[in-house]
Amino acid sequence: MMSTDSFSVRLLAWFEKHGRKELAWQINPTPYRVWVSEIMLQQTQVATVIPYYERFMQRFPTVQELAITPLDEVLHYWTGLGYYARARHLHKTAQTVCNQYNGVFPTTLLEMEALAGIGRSTAAAILALSQGQRQTILDGNVKRVLCRYHALTKPPTDPQTLAQLWLFAEQHTPDTQLAAYTQAIMDLGATVCTRSKPQCTLCPLQADCLAYQQGNTAAYPVPKPSKILPVKTTFFIIVQQAMGQVLLQQRPAVGIWGGLWSFPECASFNDVVPWIETNLQLSDYHIENGLSLRHTFTHFHLDITPIYIQSKSTPLAIPLLHTCWYDPHHPPAIGLAAPVVKLLKQLAKLTVGEMLL
Template sequence: MNKSDFSQRLLTWFDAYGRKDLPWQQNPTLYRVWVSEIMLQQTQVATVIPYYQRFIERFPSLPALAHASVDEILGLWAGLGYYARARRLHQAARIAWETHGGELPATLEALMELPGIGRSTGGAILALALGQRYPILDGNVKRVLTRQEAIEHWPGQPKVEKQLWQRAATLLPRTRLADYTQAIMDLGATVCTRHRPHCPSCPVKKTCQAHLQENPEAYPRSRPRKRLPLRATCMLILLNDQGEVLLERRPPVGIWGGLWSFPECPPQTEAALWCQEQFGWPIGEVQHWPPLRHHFTHFTLDIQPVIARIRGEARQVMEPNSQVWYKMEPMYKRGLPAPTLRLLKRLREPSKGE
């Protein structure tokens, strides 16, 4: 594969077909590109766009983000998933505010010292915002390069990843670094797709070994599979006499870290007894909803929702900083994980919850 031929073909294709109207491409500052790159980690562009627009409207600058509350940030992030990204974004903003004069640093080494920014993300930020000459190696780029050379091993292996980094650096052009970086990401996202790649319209198909083998979908090789463990929990949906539901803030680490969700108890627990022991509230009517299954990267979670109505008044919470009576109004926003949002929606439509 000739370096200059590859990059020139890619840039010519980008001029005709590349994406140039994405919201973070308008006024591509370090801050705006950084926010977009964090949101785009493991998430498709079409999903990210409305979240990005709302986020930038509320937090147009790094100081605005650094001084925001975690709850407000998680509230705007709710539904986008991988919430650790939002917490790291906030942490990085605060660090940059305190140690870099309220701005993101403009060197790769300094960027990589901030939470949530690795070599590929940092390189993408600097290339797209400032035109600096750094390679990237996100999932789309790995797929393009793996097919170009028909690499026989899973690209997540350290030896293979090192090889891909070297190749990504070798292929960088001397000019138009921002366009090239966007182009190779666009190629993987729109042409060299995981399934049913559009090889006839690929600008670099003549050098693609996987295409020449007529078997592009065989690459990249899959990660060796492990059977995902199955876990179970019972989510207790406690309602008071005002029609409010009790939410608890989850620990800062672990799944849904820092978000608000329902109290959880072990499966097969007697909900009324558990509630009495934990909160001191007598329970009247108890109702079991159909189970809800939620998939994480490393395990699957089966959720048993249990509706329990408290008898009498229950307005005081034991820990005001980590418990709240939720009014279920759209204007009352908190960071809520997807299963919690689904159950709250079901709660507003009782006929669907039974």
């Protein structure tokens, strides 16, 4: 159904005066540049994405360059941005576009959705922003705007509510100025209709926003029932050579931090000594526990205890498959999990003597 109200008219007028038009991916908005930005912006705020995007595009200016680069290096440029499956999907899709589409992104919604890591809303955003197609988007910002504007009484995760949101999004999408409208409704949610303390006095939709009329914008979107996240534990085995190199191991391609480099790990403390005796050729070593840190994923907390292996001798060779000696003074271009980056920074502050005390 085409838009028959003034929703889009008011939103476009607001965007013309107040919208963001100089973001890096808005300059020369090719399908490739828009695609990279849309993947980075999933679950991540614009201010965080900007420096990552600029570095990424400098290193991978074309989809062909991205496709031929080893995944390790792609993950390196993603380190710290989180949700690393996005980077793996990005790399896979770049190869698909080059191999199946001769390096040119498809122009239909179904073909775009079929690419790894691209869902319905992301596909629509890419086509609208880079091609000017009339496509309907429904990202987190848009859901928040529409939940408030229509005062929807169930969480956006509710199947019926989600169907309503898609219907409303379609109704409000205009027939012209599609790229501007798509950016406008995302901008409104990101800068005005924010999660907390929305600036309703600046909103072009205030006059007929049902949540505003109720004086209760904080009640929308209705939150999904909260649940207590389970806690899992792991132990990172930290082995450091005299010159500061640290033993890292590449994680399996699937699972948490898939394909990233991390410390070897044990599921329980009782496994640590057997692991050392099986895998390391050390003498006169002793074990010291570091301070635990917590890393939170979407569905659980992970409590990590670093186990420092302190010895005057070091392993003579790399002891395991898929391992390397990581030199923090000359770091290789590999992807690292966020807690690993934190622990490596702590290690870099210690002298060798302090490590062996």
